[in-house]
Amino acid sequence: MVFTMKINEKKIVLALFVGGAIVLVVGILLLALAVPAVASTFHKVMWSLTAVLSMLLGGVLLWLAYLYRDTDANFFRYDPHTGRNIPLKEVDFDRINSRMAAYENRISASYDSLWKGDIFTECDAERFGPEEVYRPLLAYKMLYDLAEIDRDESWELFTGAEPELVNSLADALRDAGEDKMADAVVDAYNRVEDVTEIAWIRDFIKGNQKYIQRRVLHYVHKNDELFY
Numbered sequence: 001m002v003f004t005m006k007i008n009e010k011k012i013v014l015a016l017f018v019g020g021a022i023v024l025v026v027g028i029l030l031l032a033l034a035v036p037a038v039a040s041t042f043h044k045v046m047w048s049l050t051a052v053l054s055m056l057l058g059g060v061l062l063w064l065a066y067l068y069r070d071t072d073a074n075f076f077r078y079d080p081h082t083g084r085n086i087p088l089k090e091v092d093f094d095r096i097n098s099r100m101a102a103y104e105n106r107i108s109a110s111y112d113s114l115w116k117g118d119i120f121t122e123c124d125a126e127r128f129g130p131e132e133v134y135r136p137l138l139a140y141k142m143l144y145d146l147a148e149i150d151r152d153e154s155w156e157l158f159t160g161a162e163p164e165l166v167n168s169l170a171d172a173l174r175d176a177g178e179d180k181m182a183d184a185v186v187d188a189y190n191r192v193e194d195v196t197e198i199a200w201i202r203d204f205i206k207g208n209q210k211y212i213q214r215r216v217l218h219y220v221h222k223n224d225e226l227f228y
Contacts, residue, residue: 016065024058027051075099075227076220088224093213096220100141103134111149114142115157120168133226136176139169140216143185147206155198158189176219181208 030051038044076099077085107127108114120135128134146154158166166189170182188201220227 013065016061020058020061020063020065022058023054023061027054027056027058030054072228074224075103077224077227088221091217091220093217096137096216097141097144100137104138104141107138111145112157115161115165118162118165118168120165120172130226132175133223135172136178136219137216139172140176140212140219142169143205144209144212144216147202147209147212150202150206152198155202158201159192159198161189163189176215178215181211 028051030047035044035047035051038047072085074085076091076096077088079086104111104114107123108119119138125132128138146158166186170186173182173185184204188204192198192201
């Protein structure tokens with residue numbers, strides 16, 4: 001529903017912009033070409049009025065297009081200083097990572113508590129947004145933060161997690177098309193026989209840190225319309 005509404009809004013803005021531009025150009029052409037070409041004073045006045053009205057109408061349509069543009073707050077693109085959404089091309093990983101940290105704070109008391117129980121099934125579905133679009137991002141973020149924090153006690157959150165949580169995290173990755181990574185995460189978890197045996201899983205996740213950044217950026221850009 002949200003996705004359809006955003007598409008319709010974009011069509012309206014585009015129609016206003018194109019219509020306004022065409023009418024404005026027509027008015028300018030009338031004033032520049034038609035008015036000088038006629039000899040009758042009456043016709044000059046009529047063409048001049050038509051040109052001016054066309055330019056005014058074009059200006060109004062362009063102004064409406066400006067007012068009606070992307071004003072709903074996008075989770076990753078909204079700039080509170082301007083009250084507008086920044087262009088999608090300006091959304092980088094650092095911005096996404098910062099916003100996801102805020103998202104984690106909304107759904108969990110602390111980072112450690114994300115690894116207790118199974119946040120993916122215990123959290124209300126509404127918290128994951130339309131089409132549960134935040135679910136894969138949460139999985140990416142939880143893994144990325146392990147590598148970013150890079151302390152034994154943090155790695156032990158993963159090795160000591162319940163199997164249900166690791167499986168849910170892997171399922172969330174699969175929702176984003178990450179079948180191989182999801183399988184590797186489950187395999188890494190199953191290979192660790194002791195919660196203090198963190199070297200292998202640490203090397204695996206840290207080795208994929210750049211990959212996670214690229215995939216997160218791609219995912220957010222691809223699903224931009226769902227983050228309103």
